[in-house]
Amino acid sequence: MVQRSTLTISPAEGESWRKASGGRENSLAVRPLNIGPLVVDPPILQAPMAGFTNYAYRQVVREYGGVGLQATEMVNARGFVWLDEHEAQHPDRLWGIGDEPRPLAVQIWDNDPETMAKVGRRLVEEYRVSVVDINFGCPVKQVTQRAHSGSYLLRHPERMHAIIGRVVEACAPTPVTAKIRLGCTRKTANAREVAQVVEEAGAAALTVHGRTAEDYFKGSADWEKIAEIKDSLVDIPLIGNGDLDSAEKVVFAFQNYRVDGVMIARAALGRPWLFAQAAAALRGEEIPADPSLDEQKACLLRHYALVVERFGVQQGTHLMRKFACCYAQGKRGARLFRSQVARVESPDEFYGVVEETFPKD
Numbered sequence: 052m053v054q055r056s057t058l059t060i061s062p063a064e065g066e067s068w069r070k071a072s073g074g075r076e077n078s079l080a081v082r083p084l085n086i087g088p089l090v091v092d093p094p095i096l097q098a099p100m101a102g103f104t105n106y107a108y109r110q111v112v113r114e115y116g117g118v119g120l121q122a123t124e125m126v127n128a129r130g131f132v133w134l135d136e137h138e139a140q141h142p143d144r145l146w147g148i149g150d151e152p153r154p155l156a157v158q159i160w161d162n163d164p165e166t167m168a169k170v171g172r173r174l175v176e177e178y179r180v181s182v183v184d185i186n187f188g189c190p191v192k193q194v195t196q197r198a199h200s201g202s203y204l205l206r207h208p209e210r211m212h213a214i215i216g217r218v219v220e221a222c223a224p225t226p227v228t229a230k231i232r233l234g235c236t237r238k239t240a241n242a243r244e245v246a247q248v249v250e251e252a253g254a255a256a257l258t259v260h261g262r263t264a265e266d267y268f269k270g271s272a273d274w275e276k277i278a279e280i281k282d283s284l285v286d287i288p289l290i291g292n293g294d295l296d297s298a299e300k301v302v303f304a305f306q307n308y309r310v311d312g313v314m315i316a317r318a319a320l321g322r323p324w325l326f327a328q329a330a331a332a333l334r335g336e337e338i339p340a341d342p343s344l345d346e347q348k349a350c351l352l353r354h355y356a357l358v359v360e361r362f363g364v365q366q367g368t369h370l371m372r373k374f375a376c377c378y379a380q381g382k383r384g385a386r387l388f389r390s391q392v393a394r395v396e397s398p399d400e401f402y403g404v405v406e407e408t409f410p411k412d
């Protein structure tokens with residue numbers, strides 16, 4: 052059965068909202084989000100995405116603005132400790148965070164409370180991160196079946212309690228947050244129970260992706276279920292996540308689903324200006340138009356320069372293939388661009404393909 056999207060607004064509704072809200076007072080009264088002592092303003096978060104939300108991407112997003120809290124890719128706690136002890140190195144995914152503007156959340160995953168606490172403490176003391184986020188949502192087999200972590204732990208709320216409790220203790224006063232899915236399967240969805248456990252263990256906020264682990268990315272995020280979780284929380288904010296791909300949908304989520312904040316992932320990969328559009332909408336301002344295609348192309352090239360700065364020419368060029376595809380997504384001529392950019396090997400090839408085949412209208 053095809054899951055009905057609970058977060059659908061028609062283009063006409065979006066357009067009428069856009070007109071009605073232009074330049075007026077914000078009737079939504081969306082407030083900044085408090086994550087412990089941290090004020091997240093606007094209450095729009097950039098999601099952690101393994102393989103994507105690296106230093107370069109975070110920098111591009113920051114340049115457009117509109118994001119209240121950014122996150123790294125998830126970092127494995129055991130791997131962190133092992134690297135430290137054996138090679139005196141730090142995880143690659145933490146590259147650049149020392150000098151990066153704050154606020155910044157680092158997400159960690161694993162299932163051993165002591166290891167997680169040790170890593171949390173390091174992140175706070177050494178890296179001075181603003182938030183330590185714990186992943187209880189990853190559905191990937193390597194994480195769930197092999198490492199009994201991520202969304203696997205949703206079946207073990209008592210273990211989640213132990214992990215969160217120890218990390219909170221180790222990181223205080225820096226806030227610790229948790230990111231979950233609705234459950235492991237639709238039948239065993241237990242997010243409401245889990246939410247209570249998360250709060251009781253001392254977390255400062257809860258983010259919920261409105262799918263189960265079994266859903267992976269299929270169907271639509273269930274925002275009605277996200278809204279129900281609000282009743283399980285006493286003091287900590289609820290951050291909703293899933294399928295937000297326009298400023299209008301962000302407004303719709305705040306208006307209809309009782310969330311204190313929202314988190315955006317995939318839609319902003321090739322549209323890093325989406326956060327700024329959503330933030331303007333929440334302020335009751337007219338939503339800024341998408342940048343022109345020339346500006347989008349310039350943004351893609353800026354992103355490429357940052358990726359090369361971070362990963363070097365060869366790895367950076369390879370890595371940029373997937374980002375470049377995101378920038379073209381949904382545009383006329385995207386297929387041709389994708390097929391060409393997926394093969395680039397050098398900066399010259401990359402610039403050539405972008406110049407010749409990046410969508411022009």
Ligand SMILES: Cc1cc2nc3c(=O)[nH]c(=O)nc-3n(C[C@H](O)[C@H](O)[C@H](O)COP(=O)(O)O)c2cc1C
Nearest residue numbers: 098099100101124125230260293294295315316317
């Ligand atoms: C490629 C990819 C990598 C992801 N990596 C992470 C991750 O490291 N940690 C995490 O909590 N969620 C991760 N997610 C899930 C997203 O943070 C988010 O919950 C999900 O994509 C739904 O939001 P969206 O509909 O806005 O994309 C990842 C998703 C994708 C597509």
